[in-house]
Amino acid sequence: MASKPIVLHIGDPVKFNTSLYEQLSQQFTIIRPSEAERQREPFLQALREKKWGDFSAVLRPWWATGGEMGRWDKELIPLLPSSMKVYASAGAGFDWADVDLMAEAGILYCNGASASSEAVADMALYHILSVFRNMQWSNMAARSQDRAQFVDAHTNAPFTAHNPRGHTLGVVGLGNIGYTIATKAFAAFGMKIIYSDPFPKMPEQEAAIGARRVEMDDLLAQADCVVLAAPGAGGKKILDAEKIRKMKRGSRLVNIARGSLVDQEAVADALEEGILFAAGLDVHENEPEVSVRLVKNRNATLTCHTAGGALETTIGFEELSMKNVLAVLTGQNPLTPVNKHLFK
Structure with missing residues (x-):
């Protein structure tokens, strides 16, 4: 029997859309690195060593955590496995990721702008x-x-x-x-x-x-x-x-x-x-x-960077990030792709 696709969940656990997360858990193997493993150097080393295997997606459902490794840039992106298809993140912005470089590597970046x-x-x-x-x-x-x-x-x-x-x-x-x-x-x-x-x-x-x-x-x-x-x-x-x-x-x-x-x-x-x-x-x-x-x-x-700071936004970020992963890994179109137009 073929093994399930691996999803790397970075950041805090899902708090609101737990039934949707359970659906993902049944369809995919979810690995959630610890906070220590998410720091820049340990994270890069783990990627070099293929510590988490050939994962197919990265899920970041909570914008306040999961960014400990810093920017996904020309140092980090080449270390990602060729199996990776999508990075789905909470948050409207995407300045923490080089989405152009991701597109060159065939990786979709999906954000949560519509939720906020x-x-x-x-x-x-x-x-x-x-x-x-x-x-x-x-x-x-x-x-x-x-x-x-x-x-x-x-x-x-x-x-x-x-x-x-x-x-x-x-x-x-x-x-x-x-x-x-x-x-x-x-x-x-x-x-x-x-x-x-x-x-x-x-x-x-x-x-x-x-x-x-x-x-x-x-x-x-x-x-x-x-x-x-x-x-x-x-x-x-x-x-x-x-x-x-x-x-x-x-x-x-x-x-x-x-x-x-x-x-x-x-x-x-x-x-x-x-x-x-x-x-x-x-x-x-x-x-x-x-x-x-x-x-x-x-x-x-x-104001203190609270424009998107409504509970409805947080719940929507979670839901959208998981639905993007679910869609891409089951062969459907992503809901909120940022860099799809950059694909060759």
């Missing part, structure tokens, strides 16, 4: 509203226990606050999350939508939200508020000091994507110089550290 779209989009709307309505200024003053600060915010914040309606929202990356953000902003706030993405949406999708695709520099020049919703830029920054200076003067920036996509010191400079009026950042360049300059700036709304 609702939560991340809601957080983006919170930040959009905050940067238009001076909510951080008001929040800081209310918590200060200082009468003068309270009165100052109450009296003066309205003079630079605006309703989002009628303003132009520029979305960088109109994938699952970006499109959900645009849909909500269009419906709830009545905003005009422009977007920059190498892959255009279908005409009917654009028409549904009144969206118009433009080049990146045009988006920066036209948008009253720029929202970053791109999964990554190959290690490059989407907004460095030069790009930020191309933004419409007095505009706003919201980042719910990746902190590494933005030069935060350049953001602080732009706020102080008036190039940007306000910024809303859920993700930060050097997490868990946050720029001290931004912390002190009342026009900077800051």
Whole structure:
């Protein structure tokens, strides 16, 4: 009798979708390396020694663990067995894996972006509203226990606050999350939508939200508020000091994507110089550290990388990662492939 395909489960045990995990356990041999085995050097050595055999899939159902070995890069990926077909991970981003190199090796990378779209989009709307309505200024003053600060915010914040309606929202990356953000902003706030993405949406999708695709520099020049919703830029920054200076003067920036996509010191400079009026950042360049300059700036709304942090997201991440493994190893199409288009 042929042996079952092996699935390498990295990270914490499944907490919610236990019946689905049991289904996987019956169809495949699941091996879960210990935390010590998942550290970079022990993990690489285990791969060299084929400690876990010729596994067919890697399952990472919990985004907070399973990343102890660091980035899946040109050092690690060549050590993977030729039998490996899919890496299915929780989380919307994929900056911990070189998905291009995986595609060259014939390995599908599947993420969990669709499970977090609702939560991340809601957080983006919170930040959009905050940067238009001076909510951080008001929040800081209310918590200060200082009468003068309270009165100052109450009296003066309205003079630079605006309703989002009628303003132009520029979305960088109109994938699952970006499109959900645009849909909500269009419906709830009545905003005009422009977007920059190498892959255009279908005409009917654009028409549904009144969206118009433009080049990146045009988006920066036209948008009253720029929202970053791109999964990554190959290690490059989407907004460095030069790009930020191309933004419409007095505009706003919201980042719910990746902190590494933005030069935060350049953001602080732009706020102080008036190039940007306000910024809303859920993700930060050097997490868990946050720029001290931004912390002190009342026009900077800051949250702790919690945009996707809803229970529904966690449950969905688990489920989607397991369903992707199940689909690929049973000869079906993956649910959320990131790099399938890169396959030769």
